[in-house]
Amino acid sequence: MRPGAGPGAGPAYGVRPGTGPGVWLPPAPPPDPLWITATAPTRPALPGFGVLGAGLASGLLAAVLLTDGLGVNVLLWALVGTVAAGLAASAAGRKVRPWTVVWTVTALVLLLVPALVEASWPVVLALLAAAGAGSLALHGGKRWPGVLLGAFGMWPHLIPGLAWGLLSLRNRQYPARARVVAVVKAAAVSLALLVVFGALFASADAAVAELLGDLVPSIDTENLPMQVLLFVVGLLVALAAAHTAAGPRRFDRFPVKPGRERGRLEWAVPLVALNLLFGVFVAVQAVVFVGGYESVMSKPGMIPADYARQGFWQLLIVTLLVLALLALAGRWAPRSTPRDRVMAKTLLALLCGQTLVVVASALYRMQRYVDNFGLTRLRISVATVEIWLGVVLLLVLVGGILASAKWLPRAVVLSAAAATAVFGLISPDAMIAEQNVHRFEQTGRIDVGYLRDLSADAVPALDRLPEDQRACALQKIARDLDDDRLPWYATSLAEARAREILKDRSVPLIGRDACSRAGVRLGDPYYGGDYDY
Structure with a gap:
């Protein structure tokens, strides 16, 4: 007799009670941890065309506006994602609460920083804080687990949000669906055939190649990989925000044991x-x-x-x-x-x-x-x-x-x-420059070598220095601004103001003379290894 098969013995290994003799089933999976079951969100309904359209607009806007840099474009892009989240929350029956408005306004104010400030370090901090505030606007939360975990709770929705949107497209019935699918397939096959045979004919005859070259519009593909990436990121973030708004995880229900009282x-x-x-x-x-x-x-x-x-x-x-x-x-x-x-x-x-x-x-x-x-x-x-x-x-x-x-x-x-x-x-760089220039006006002491590494935010204050110190301090900033010609939506207000100042009173982009007279030794590691000639 095999072990465990005698009278009164328990079920054999791998056999669940009540399934009958000789029937083997795999062991039951362990239950989910309490914090997962306690905070589990409600399953959201599939998104409507408004949410999907806002997600698509977010991807397109990211691809078009965010390629060149950061400025007011970040705020414009975030507003589209806010619309997607608002539509999803409204469809799910969620009400706008005062703290939702507070977190949303806070996130939008933080996104003003790239539009006004040029220095990258406060901009990065503002973007991270805006992401946390936006996530809290989607989740809510009153207790410590709610506000701490809710600040990061949107990011696990990136892939589920995309699957949520794709499932909606697959299951949704809309007019002339079969005809639209047929047209898309025909267009894709036609494009593939034209590309293949057109390339062959162009390589076979120079006149055909010139004719096809005139007919085909020129497309700048230099930034295409980055634009595709930004489109995907914009789409994912907008759908993740909408998915979170429709069914957020309830971090406030996170179980926390009370501390044991001491004597x-x-x-x-x-x-x-x-x-x-x-x-x-x-x-x-x-x-x-x-x-x-x-x-x-x-x-x-x-x-x-x-x-x-x-x-x-x-x-x-x-x-x-x-x-x-x-x-x-x-x-x-x-x-x-x-x-x-x-x-x-x-x-x-x-x-x-x-x-x-x-x-x-x-x-x-x-x-x-x-x-x-x-x-x-x-x-x-x-x-x-x-x-x-x-x-x-x-x-x-x-x-x-x-x-x-x-x-x-x-x-x-x-x-x-x-x-x-x-x-x-x-604008911390502007404040740093202002304090050091004021100190120079009072004491005559200034570290021009350190001020050279500030951003365009510092230009208005550094412009008040005597000519040699001014030229040395602004030289690197002027060279950086001369290299970068960005569109208006990727340009900060501080950069535009700095360009106007340097346009009125230009400085040499290279050269050691002004820095030598100001007591700055270019190429010294103390001054950041700056080699200007």
């Missing part, structure tokens, strides 16, 4: 000790502010540059660690009784308030450092991050004081998107 002693004692340490730091900073920064820096062994630079980075790390600590402490805080909740809120609010002093101290140190050594891309970037972290702390502080802080996840993510938009719209 008062093990939870409160570390926070009390940390608050005392922060209190000592705040007291020292108060002494520095009252006594004066210069008096502290005049003490032996104090180097102002090192004090400001190293102190800023350390305080930035402190701010990040405090935010992580607040998240963990909030999960482990005792909350069984009103007294526990009051104690938790008090300690966390005190830590938030003192960390805001840390943020202010870090920003003050950065300001002193910039006043002495000038503004750079790295310095303005990290200062912006520190300001945003201060805004997050304020939001957490207000959320901890209020009885309900359901708005906090969306407010934090919105503050990040808003900070990215403001950072791009203020």
Whole structure:
């Protein structure tokens, strides 16, 4: 007797109970994880002709407008995708909610950055933030899983969205469908025959080749591969947005286990000790502010540059660690009784308030450092991050004081998107040039070698420099603008303004003389290895 076949034995391996003796079935597949089943979207109905038309228009617009560069064309292309998503959401019965409008407007504002700013680094940040805000507009979300995962939730819909559109075309009945298909097939076969035999006749007779050359329109195929790629990308993104709008995954239902409450002693004692340490730091900073920064820096062994630079980075790390600590402490805080909740809120609010002093101290140190050594891309970037972290702390502080802080996840993510938009719209390269030129006017010190690597955003400020410094600083920018002649829709407002300035007061595209008189050694790695002759 084979194992497991005796009386009372369980079913043989691979045989499901109730299927009868001797019937073998493969083992049942394991169930999907809970987070997949809990957040599963509803299956959307097939898209209508409006959605398909908007998707096709998105692909065509991407192929025509996005080949040359980025400018207002990105916003125009995104508006077509927004129409596709709106039509799909309306067909699915989804209502427009206030936060949907907020995320949509935020994404469109972020897409204004390429139209106004020339520097690539704030433009890339704005495009990434716009993609996240647009995805949130399609998904919604209130809890932390909803707003964090929803910012990336559109991208898994790229392939399903295309299949969704193709299935709609295949299953849809429309007038004269058979006739249209027949015409398309006949046209394709005719084109293939004409190409093959026309090429043979053209190679056989020069007169025929000249005649066919005059009849066939000339087509510029230089950008054709890129245009085909952009068409596919534009179509995929628009259909993915529409597919997401019609049936988004519900990330708000993502299961998150509540944190286990800790006892008062093990939870409160570390926070009390940390608050005392922060209190000592705040007291020292108060002494520095009252006594004066210069008096502290005049003490032996104090180097102002090192004090400001190293102190800023350390305080930035402190701010990040405090935010992580607040998240963990909030999960482990005792909350069984009103007294526990009051104690938790008090300690966390005190830590938030003192960390805001840390943020202010870090920003003050950065300001002193910039006043002495000038503004750079790295310095303005990290200062912006520190300001945003201060805004997050304020939001957490207000959320901890209020009885309900359901708005906090969306407010934090919105503050990040808003900070990215403001950072791009203020044109950081223009601000860097403005600060350094102002510093030069006050002190006579300037690093022209660094300013040469800025974008066209910096031209209005650099145009105020004396002739040698101006010519050296604008030389690379003028050469780049002379090489690139882009259409209006791929040109930023900053580039157009820079062209007007350089048209009125031109600079030499090559040459070392002006830079030599300005004290810049071209070809030195310190200045980016710039070899101009």
